[in-house]
Amino acid sequence: MDDCDEADFVVRQREPFNAEPLPSRLIEQYLTPQSLLYVRSHGAIPHLGGNHAIRFGGDGLRDAALTLAELKAGFPHRSIVAAMQCAGNRRADLQAVGKTNGDPWDVGAIGNVEWTGVSLGDVLRDLGIGDRRKGYIVCKAADVDEVEGEAHAYEISITLRRVMEGDVLISWAIGGEPLSPAHGAPMRLVVPGYAGVRSAKWLTSIELRDEPSAAPIQAKDYKLFPPDEVGRDVDWSKGLVIEAMPVNSAICVPRNGDTVDAGALTVIGYALAYGRRVARVDVSIDGGRYWAGARFIDVGAAPDAWQRWQYDVDVAPGRYEMVVRAVDDAGQSQPERARDVWNFAGYLSTAWHRIKVEVR
Amino acid sequence: MDDCDEADFVVRQREPFNAEPLPSRLIEQYLTPQSLLYVRSHGAIPHLGGNHAIRFGGDGLRDAALTLAELKAGFPHRSIVAAMQCAGNRRADLQAVGKTNGDPWDVGAIGNVEWTGVSLGDVLRDLGIGDRRKGYIVCKAADVDEVEGEAHAYEISITLRRVMEGDVLISWAIGGEPLSPAHGAPMRLVVPGYAGVRSAKWLTSIELRDEPSAAPIQAKDYKLFPPDEVGRDVDWSKGLVIEAMPVNSAICVPRNGDTVDAGALTVIGYALAYGRRVARVDVSIDGGRYWAGARFIDVGAAPDAWQRWQYDVDVAPGRYEMVVRAVDDAGQSQPERARDVWNFAGYLSTAWHRIKVEVR
Numbered sequence: 001m002d003d004c005d006e007a008d009f010v011v012r013q014r015e016p017f018n019a020e021p022l023p024s025r026l027i028e029q030y031l032t033p034q035s036l037l038y039v040r041s042h043g044a045i046p047h048l049g050g051n052h053a054i055r056f057g058g059d060g061l062r063d064a065a066l067t068l069a070e071l072k073a074g075f076p077h078r079s080i081v082a083a084m085q086c087a088g089n090r091r092a093d094l095q096a097v098g099k100t101n102g103d104p105w106d107v108g109a110i111g112n113v114e115w116t117g118v119s120l121g122d123v124l125r126d127l128g129i130g131d132r133r134k135g136y137i138v139c140k141a142a143d144v145d146e147v148e149g150e151a152h153a154y155e156i157s158i159t160l161r162r163v164m165e166g167d168v169l170i171s172w173a174i175g176g177e178p179l180s181p182a183h184g185a186p187m188r189l190v191v192p193g194y195a196g197v198r199s200a201k202w203l204t205s206i207e208l209r210d211e212p213s214a215a216p217i218q219a220k221d222y223k224l225f226p227p228d229e230v231g232r233d234v235d236w237s238k239g240l241v242i243e244a245m246p247v248n249s250a251i252c253v254p255r256n257g258d259t260v261d262a263g264a265l266t267v268i269g270y271a272l273a274y275g276r277r278v279a280r281v282d283v284s285i286d287g288g289r290y291w292a293g294a295r296f297i298d299v300g301a302a303p304d305a306w307q308r309w310q311y312d313v314d315v316a317p318g319r320y321e322m323v324v325r326a327v328d329d330a331g332q333s334q335p336e337r338a339r340d341v342w343n344f345a346g347y348l349s350t351a352w353h354r355i356k357v358e359v360r
Numbered sequence: 361m362d363d364c365d366e367a368d369f370v371v372r373q374r375e376p377f378n379a380e381p382l383p384s385r386l387i388e389q390y391l392t393p394q395s396l397l398y399v400r401s402h403g404a405i406p407h408l409g410g411n412h413a414i415r416f417g418g419d420g421l422r423d424a425a426l427t428l429a430e431l432k433a434g435f436p437h438r439s440i441v442a443a444m445q446c447a448g449n450r451r452a453d454l455q456a457v458g459k460t461n462g463d464p465w466d467v468g469a470i471g472n473v474e475w476t477g478v479s480l481g482d483v484l485r486d487l488g489i490g491d492r493r494k495g496y497i498v499c500k501a502a503d504v505d506e507v508e509g510e511a512h513a514y515e516i517s518i519t520l521r522r523v524m525e526g527d528v529l530i531s532w533a534i535g536g537e538p539l540s541p542a543h544g545a546p547m548r549l550v551v552p553g554y555a556g557v558r559s560a561k562w563l564t565s566i567e568l569r570d571e572p573s574a575a576p577i578q579a580k581d582y583k584l585f586p587p588d589e590v591g592r593d594v595d596w597s598k599g600l601v602i603e604a605m606p607v608n609s610a611i612c613v614p615r616n617g618d619t620v621d622a623g624a625l626t627v628i629g630y631a632l633a634y635g636r637r638v639a640r641v642d643v644s645i646d647g648g649r650y651w652a653g654a655r656f657i658d659v660g661a662a663p664d665a666w667q668r669w670q671y672d673v674d675v676a677p678g679r680y681e682m683v684v685r686a687v688d689d690a691g692q693s694q695p696e697r698a699r700d701v702w703n704f705a706g707y708l709s710t711a712w713h714r715i716k717v718e719v720r
Binding site: 246 | 586634640652694697
C-alpha cells in the first residue's frame with residue numbers, strides 16, 4: 001500500500017486492503033494525520049483522474065456534474081474536526097466471546113480528523129433543494145464490494161434532514177493534505193458523528209430519492225442485530241442501520257501484554273460520545289474493583305471529536321488488569337462485558353476496554 | 361395527600377410527601393393522568409392563590425410579573441408529550457448493592473405526560489431576549505428544601521440555549537387538567553428530555569443570569585458522582601449536573617415476587633432514551649442468557665416520550681428471573697449490573713431491570 005507507512009500499521013487484510021495504525025502512534029496527536037488513519041476498503045482501491053466529476057440529480061434536483069475544481073470554486077470551504085470510527089472498531093473483543101463476521105479490529109479503526117470540503121447542503125441548495133427536507137441522499141462510489149457473495153457498487157444513503165444540518169461535507173483534504181487514493185481521492189463524503197461506513201469514498205453520484213438505498217452495504221451490512229439473530233437466514237429488516245454509535249473508550253498506551261517498569265506509569269487513550277460530551281473517564285488497574293478519574297488531554301475538543309485522556313499512577317511489580325470506561329453527559333456509560341453486546345456482524349464493540357500488563 | 365388516591369400509590373415519605381404509583385396502574389395508559397403521576401416534593405407543598413404571578417427579570421430583560429391568566433392570554437398555547445422521570449427512579453436497585461442517599465424508588469418515579477402551557481422562549485422574546493443565547497435561566501420556586509442540613513428556596517437553572525429551542529414550557533395542565541398543588545399549581549416549568557428536578561414546580565421567579573444557580577439543588581444535589589466519591593467531604597464540583605438521562609427500561613407487569621399461573625404470560629413495561637429513539641427492547645426470562653425482542657405498544661411515540669412494550673411468552677411451572685434492557689438508535693444499551701453504576705447520591709439507576717416470578 002503506497003498510502004501508509006506499514007511500519008506504523010497492523011494489516012488486517014491485503015485484498016481488500018484493511019489496516020489500522022499502532023495505538024501508540026495513533027494517540028500521539030489530537031488530529032490524526034492521513035498517514036496514521038485506518039484504511040477500510042470493501043473492494044479494490046479506485047484511482048480516479050483529476051477530471052473526475054460527481055453527478056447530481058434525482059427527484060426535482062437540477063442535474064449537474066461537478067469536478068473537484070468546480071466544487072472548490074463554487075462553494076464556501078469548511079473545515080470540521082470529527083472522529084471517524086469504523087462500526088467494527090474493537091471487534092476483536094467481540095470475537096473473543098463468540099464468532100462474528102468481519103476483521104478482528106483492535107482499538108485503531110478510528111481517527112480524529114480535520115476534514116476540509118464544501119457543505120453538501122450548500123451544493124443541494126444551489127441545485128434547487130429549496131425547503132424540502134423529506135427523503136434521502138443516495139451516494140454511489142467507484143468501488144465494487146462483495147456482500148453475501150454478490151458484487152455491488154458501494155452505495156449508502158443518509159436522510160436529507162441530516163445533510164441539511166450543514167456539516168455533511170464533500171471533502172477533499174485531511175489535515176490540509178489532499179485525500180490519498182486509499183482515503184477516497186479525489187472526493188469523499190464526510191458525515192460527522194456517524195459510523196465511518198456512511199462517509200462514502202470515491203464519490204461518483206449523489207441522488208435525491210424518496211427511499212433509502214437498497215444496496216447491500218446500506219440495506220444488509222452495517223446493521224446492529226439483536227442477540228437472537230445468529231447470522232443464518234437473516235431477516236435483514238430486523239437490524240438497526242448504524243449511524244451514530246454508542247459511547248466508547250480505549251487504552252492505547254500501554255498495550256495488552258506489555259511488560260513495563262515499576263514506578264510511574266502513564267496510561268493514555270481516547271473516548272468519544274457521538275453528539276454528546278464525554279463527561280468523565282474512569283480507569284481501573286485492578287480489573288474494575290476500584291476506579292479513579294482520568295484527566296482530559298484535549299480541552300475544548302469539538303463536539304464530534306474524540307477526547308484523549310491520561311491517567312498517571314505508581315505501580316509496584318505484579319500483574320495488572322487495566323480497564324477504562326467513559327461516561328457521557330447524559331450519564332450513559334459502556335457495558336461491562338463484551339458478551340452483553342455480541343452480535344453476529346460484530347459491530348459496536350463498546351464493552352469496558354481491558355488490557356493485561358506485567359510490571360517488573 | 362389530597363392529590364392522589366393512595367390506593368394506587370406506594371408512599372415513600374410523608375414529609376415531604378413522596379409517592380409513586382403501582383407499576384401495574386402506571387403502565388395501563390400511554391399518557392399518564394395527573395392522578396397516577398409520581399409525587400416528588402423537597403419541602404411542604406405550597407398552596408399559591410389564583411393571582412399568583414411569576415416575576416421575570418435580570419440581565420437586560422424587561423421586568424414583568426405575569427399571572428396564569430396573563431400568560432394564557434398573551435402567548436400561543438402549546439401541548440407537548442414528554443416523559444418526566446425522577447433522577448432517582450429505580451434507586452432501590454442501587455441501594456441493593458450499596459447504601460445511597462434518597463428514597464428507595466422502585467420503577468414508578470416516572471410518567472408520560474401531555475403538558476399544556478406556553479413556551480418560555482416566547483415569553484423571553486416578548487421581554488426582549490433578542491438574539492442572546494449565552495447564559496442561564498434561573499428558576500426559583502415557592503417550596504423550601506433541606507440540602508445537607510440547611511434550608512433553601514428551591515432553585516434550578518438551565519441554559520438559555522436549551523430554553524430557546526422552544527419546547528421548554530411554563531405549564532398549567534397535565535392531560536388537559538389544571539395542575540394540582542402537588543404537581544406545581546398554578547404554574548411549573550417543564551423541560552422535556554431532562555430529569556424531573558429541572559422542571560421546577562410552584563414557579564415564583566425566572567431570571568436571566570450569566571452564571572448557573574448556586575443554590576444547593578442545582579450546585580450540590582442532583583449530580584452524578586464517580587464511584588470513588590463516597591459521600592464524605594464531597595468535592596461538589598466533581599459531579600455532573602444531571603439533565604438528560606441514560607437509556608432506561610423497566611418491567612411493570614408482572615411484579616417482583618409475583619406468583620402467576622402457567623401458560624400464556626404477558627410481560628409489559630416501558631423504555632425511554634432521552635432525545636434518541638428506543639430502537640429495540642430485549643426481554644429474557646432466564647436471567648439474561650437468552651434474549652428475545654419485545655414489541656412496541658405505542659407506535660409513533662413522541663421523541664421525549666416513553667415507549668411501552670409487551671412480550672408474550674408461554675411459561676411452564678418453575679422459578680424465573682425476568683430481565684429487560686432497551687437499546688437506543690445509536691446502539692447504546694443499559695449496563696448489566698447495578699454495582700457498575702452505583703453512586704453515593706443514588707441517581708441514574710439504569711442497570712438491566714430484573715424481577716423474580718414464580719409460575720405454578
